Amino acid sequence: MRFLAFLLAFLVPFTVKADTLSTIVKAALENNPEIKRALEEERISELQYREAIANFLPDISLQYTRTSLSDVPGYSMAFPGLPATRFEILESSFYEFKLSLRQPLFTGGRLSFGVKLRKELKTATFYRFKETVLKVLTEVKKDYYSLLEAKSAVEIAEKILESAKEHYKTVKAFYDEGVVPRRDLLEAAFKVKEAEENLERAKSAYRKTLEKLKKDTGYSLENIPLDGEKLDYVPVKLSEEELIDLALENRPIIKALQATKKGADYGVKLTYSQFLPAVFLSFSYDRTDQYPGIGTFDASAVSVLVNFPIFQGGKRFWKLKEAKSKKRQVELSLEETKHAVRLQVVAALSSLKAAKARVEAAEAMVEDAKELLKTSRERYREHVGTSTEVVDAIAYLARAEGFLNSALADYNRALAELEYATGVTLKGAP
Template sequence: MKKVKLTSLLVLFALVIITLPILGAESIKLTEEEAVELALENNNQIESLRREVKIAEKQVDIARSSFYPQLDLGAGYTRLGEAPELSVGEGSQDIFTTSLDLELPLYTGGQRSIGYQQAQKGVLAAQKELEEKKKDLAYQVSEQYYNLLKAKDMVQVSKKSLERIEDYVQTAEANYEVGIFTRTNLLQAQTQKLQAEQGFLRAKNGAKLAELALKNTLNLPRETEVELVKQLDWEEKGYQFDKVKEIAFNNRLDLELLELNREIVELNLERKKGEAHPNLFLSGNYEAQDDSFTVDGDWRVSLGLSYNLYDGGERRAELVQIEEELDILDLRSDDLKGLIELEIEEALLKVSETREGIKLMELSLEKAEENLKENKASYRQGLITTNDLLEAEATYQQIKSDYLSAIYDYNLAVAKLYQVKGIGR
């Protein structure tokens, strides 16, 4: 009997050990920073760009290989239909050949060096694109994180409002029984309770959708429960246009990418000019041929020179085309800088607007709370109608919701400003 009990305990213990990781995987606590890191680890677009960086790095290896000699080993076998007749007798129908070829460019007008530099610039460009996508994703996660915070707070606002209205219904029922309230007052309270229940349900659904959106971005399973560590609050900060502009112009990846593209095009221009120079190369060959495989053969070394004398004006036209591309990049750079300044101005105005909105909503919320408190006291005494109290409740709930939205808008405006500056939070 004891043996059976011991076996049962061991089985139960094993089941608990197996189940613990599964239970642990169903819930996750996240700060905003942890949410961003998780998104960066799991996002497929980020992983795709990481692989693009690796591809660009291999292009550097390919470009580097042009500085080394090319060595080829060859071997062949030929079977003749008839043995050839030789002056000293009959030859063999079997012919075996072995060859070794070497080629080394000595001078290419700088094209190998330029190609290598372009490949290195390509790696930098791929890295910048990866970093830019990371910052865009970080802003998206911050937006969804604060949206979920707001949605969860809206659930609590709706829940507390429902609880207060349920209390109003009880008061209305008590006052109706003693003849202080009419049946209309009671029906108004009961109707408002039904509406509050619907509002509570909508708030919960909104929070559920906000959580699903965040989990989708973080690439988490739908059944995972996400608990946010941070609260929906705000911290007043001040920003100056010139300082923000300086930071943005030093950190915006789109500006850096445009400058990298310009450098690549400039290298292409140098490369095209280098085609006007002669190419000098060294080549060597060793070849052996006999009726059996052998290494006893002949060798030769050649020094070659090639120079394009006339191409029908193709190179000149390509040079003009590249110069036009450089001019276009300069125009795009000016446009982008102007656009960045506009984005900075817009972001700063949004931060200022939402900051002042919070302060106004704080004052309004304080007055709404006092008004609701006074109306609740008067309602219990039967001094005001149900409709009067419900109006005060609706006003308070609307202002509370607007207050939460103002905090959300401010945090989002600050996150947008950091994105405009080209730096993380």
């Protein structure tokens, strides 16, 4: 499986920079059940291809038989003046040894078309395997971005709770001095309770996201360190048509169907070959001691067999129609998949643009919140503002950071979907 991970590092169009994400991707490649199942299917197609090649080689069989008869057939012969004499045709116990070889000389293209068909199906299975890897790693990347989002949400919820508690202390002190009414105290206490509930919800969401990530990596990771890792923003400058062209050129599922279509073409030719004669070279060697009086008898024979099917109840015609229908079916599937891939690109790009707008708005909100916090602290130091203003500014900044964190997560998930739709890496693309 280490070799598999090394190989797929070149096969899968992903650029992984974060150490944690690299570890997660490697774990998914080695342990994800869906990837393992797809890999076994790829191995099966390889074996079927080799089996088709083996049909060119001769069939050699060796047969040994030991026979014991309860009654031996024979005949009697009488000469004048002499008693009748019985002659046995076979020995009562004898063996037969036979070696046979059969080599196809001409099959109307049956064998060669069979090999070409299996080769194309092997290629299609490989690209389906690659499509599975692409899909699984896309889901793993989205899990990773969601986990970063959930972790940041927990940290932000903790900041808001700390800010709410600090605000409550200030209001409590003012209430004890009779400066503010009881209503303000109850409102501050409610904010603390609300912040505590939000923190629990954030922790619950983090645990669920972590569990999904472990599931997609085959439950092979116990600890997933996220310290120092943050969501980034890498703009994609390619146009919609350029992305669609990339998808139609690079998406593995399209390549798989293109190979399947070629295989269907060979399948039609293979069916046509059933109407042609087949020629075989046959060699046999027999050895036996079943004949009385002559000891061991052996003989060899060489023959050429020509098989020309005349009538088989229309079976070949129905197979030909079936092969042509399968070819049309694959062609329709290919066109349908191209339209589906185009739709995936458009949908992912639309989500990416929407997330990009959210990121830009959130970045402006964070800058405004930082400026508000800076002003509130200056006002508090000059005894013009109150500590409540500072605490509220801190909470507002935390919420703005949370909005930015959510927008960045949506952007990266949309980017992962777009990379899946196109089948290529887009981070850092011009």
